[in-house]
Structure formats: C-alpha cells, structure tokens
Amino acid sequence: MGRHIPSTTKxxxxxxxxxxxxxEGNRILNAKSLIIIxxxxxxxxxxxxxxAHAKAAGKSNDITLIHSGDRLCPMMSEPASKAVLKMLENLNVKVILNEKAVENADGAVELLNSKKTLNANAVIQTIGFTPNNAFVDSTRFPKALDDLGWxxxxxxxxxxxxxxxxxxxxDCSPTMPNAGFQYMEASSVLxxxxxxxxTSKPNNMKPKPDLMVGLINTIGTSQGIMYTSFFWTRRVFPWLKNKTMFFMALNGMIGVKKDFTMAAA
Incomplete structure (x- = not known):
C-alpha cells in the first residue's frame, strides 16, 4: 500500500x-547483453x-551495471562496498559509477553525464521504489509528506x-530502514x-528503538557480504542465503536448468 514496486509482471x-x-527469466537468461540500472x-x-550462472554454463554474456553514486551499495561501509565491486568484476561484470542512465523508448540506454548511448538485448531497472501516497490529503495535512512524497x-x-x-x-514511511525484521521488532512500540x-496519555509514548542494521548481499552462487552496524564478513551467512533465498534458487519453480536454459513451460 505504501509504495509502488516496479515490476514487469502482474x-x-x-x-x-x-x-x-x-x-521474464527466459528473457534475462537468453540475453547475450544485459544492462542493469x-x-x-x-x-x-x-x-x-x-x-555467475552464465560463467558456470560457459556463456559469455555481456553484463553492465550502472550506478549513479560513487560506490555500490551505499548503505554499506566503503570497504564492504569495495568488496562487492571486486566480486562483480571477478565475474566479468562491467560496473559504471557516477553515471545516471535513462532507458529510451527504443530500448537504448542514454548515459546522462557522458552523453553516451548503450544498447543491450535486455535492460532492467533496479532503482528502488516510488511512494504510493494518493490516499493522503495533502491540503488537510500539508506537513504529512516529505520532499520525495513519503x-x-x-x-x-x-x-x-x-x-x-x-x-x-x-513501507509508506522512511522513518525506519526498509527491513522487515526492524518493523517486527518495533511493532510493540507502535x-x-x-x-x-x-487513552489520551501521550506522555506514555516511547520513541522508535535504535535497532541494529543487518543485511546479506549475495554475489553469485557462493559468495557475498553480510553487513551489520558493527561488522561485515564474507563468511557463512552469504553462502547460507545462497542456499535458501538465492535469486536463482527458484530454479524448480521457474524452470531454470543447470545448463543455463529454460525448461519448456
């Protein structure tokens, strides 16, 4: 309800x-060139x-990742971001930083800073969410929305x-990080x-708790970063997520075979 989630499926x-x-999986896996914004x-x-799956299948897919900031995964520390970059480069992913990109109607990708144009068989935008705030009466509550509409x-x-x-x-509010476990932990405070x-006892209210930030970012089938407010590591947890919540762990559901092709529907 609180945010629009970009999707190519209904x-x-x-x-x-x-x-x-x-x-959609067939489109991605069969694309010889892929741009991710x-x-x-x-x-x-x-x-x-x-x-990782292209490499395992012996395919030479051309994958380009474009990011507007000066480092990937800005919610992480700089050393952890650099580790993510290194992992992607080791998988032959071309990473372009400090570049804003727009997909044109013809499917070409225009780089706004360098004025270059890139072409690919498939383009995927992973630039986040947009607010779903149509239910908010901004004339009655002019202070309810921030500059971005949240x-x-x-x-x-x-x-x-x-x-x-x-x-x-x-999801409608950026007061806390967009993490389910944080909202579950803070629900008692709400x-x-x-x-x-x-009960008209506002003095009994408590502020939001200061909870630890924790995330796991998998890069390929056997590596990644576990990042928290206190430390980050490449060990164990990324591997565990790969085995349980990995993007391609849906093989049996969507029909991805070991040779990097799609099974017949």
Missing amino acids: AATTQTRLEAMRV GGGLIGTELAGDVA IQTDDFFVVPGTDGKIFAYG GRNLYASL
Whole structure:
C-alpha cells in the first residue's frame, strides 16, 4: 500500500504469476547483453547471479551495471562496498559509477553525464521504489509528506500536523530502514504509542528503538557480504542465503536448468 514496486509482471493467480516469472527469466537468461540500472542491493545481486550462472554454463554474456553514486551499495561501509565491486568484476561484470542512465523508448540506454548511448538485448531497472501516497490529503495535512512524497513521522511514528492522531508505519514511511525484521521488532512500540494516543496519555509514548542494521548481499552462487552496524564478513551467512533465498534458487519453480536454459513451460 505504501509504495509502488516496479515490476514487469502482474499479480494474479499463483499460476499466472509463475508463468510471468518464466517468461521474464527466459528473457534475462537468453540475453547475450544485459544492462542493469541501479547499484543497490537488488542490482548488485541480480548482476552477480546472472553473471555467475552464465560463467558456470560457459556463456559469455555481456553484463553492465550502472550506478549513479560513487560506490555500490551505499548503505554499506566503503570497504564492504569495495568488496562487492571486486566480486562483480571477478565475474566479468562491467560496473559504471557516477553515471545516471535513462532507458529510451527504443530500448537504448542514454548515459546522462557522458552523453553516451548503450544498447543491450535486455535492460532492467533496479532503482528502488516510488511512494504510493494518493490516499493522503495533502491540503488537510500539508506537513504529512516529505520532499520525495513519503509520509514523514517523528520518532514516535506520529505524522506531523495531525495532533498525535495519525500514525505511519512500514513501507509508506522512511522513518525506519526498509527491513522487515526492524518493523517486527518495533511493532510493540507502535502498539504502545497507539494505546497512549487512544487513552489520551501521550506522555506514555516511547520513541522508535535504535535497532541494529543487518543485511546479506549475495554475489553469485557462493559468495557475498553480510553487513551489520558493527561488522561485515564474507563468511557463512552469504553462502547460507545462497542456499535458501538465492535469486536463482527458484530454479524448480521457474524452470531454470543447470545448463543455463529454460525448461519448456
């Protein structure tokens, strides 16, 4: 509800969703050249996954990853970002930094800084989410939205200008990192604050908890980075995620075979 998620597929039944995934997977795996726009967690994982499987299958896919910032995965520390870059380069992914890119109507990708134009068989944009805020009455609550259109709150999850009566929590608001475990951990605080508001006891409200940031970024089939607020490592956890939540672990569902081809639908 709170954000639009870019997708090339349309949600319907489980069967039609799987079929759409097969079609999209076939397009990606059969593309001799692939451009990925956006060097965050999703973009780097996708580039690494496709490159690793192409390499394992003995295919020479041309994969380019374009990122507007000066380093990949900016939510990580600089050393961890450099490690991600090195892993991708070892998989022969071409990484272009400090470059904004736009996909034209004809499928070509224009680099806005260098004024160059790139072409590929497939282009995928992994540049994040956009706010879904049509339900917000901005004339009644002019302070509810930030400059990017997200619902802003204070540290108690209260929307400004609503006299403590409207709360925002989850995908609609950037008050906390976009991580499910963080929202689950903080849900008791939200419940306490809602109760305090309903019983007219605002002094009983508690601020959002300061929770540890934790993420795992897989690059290919056997490597990656586990990153937290306190440390980062290449060991164990990326391998575990590869075995359980890996992008290509859906082989059986979408029909990806070991020779990097798609099974017949």
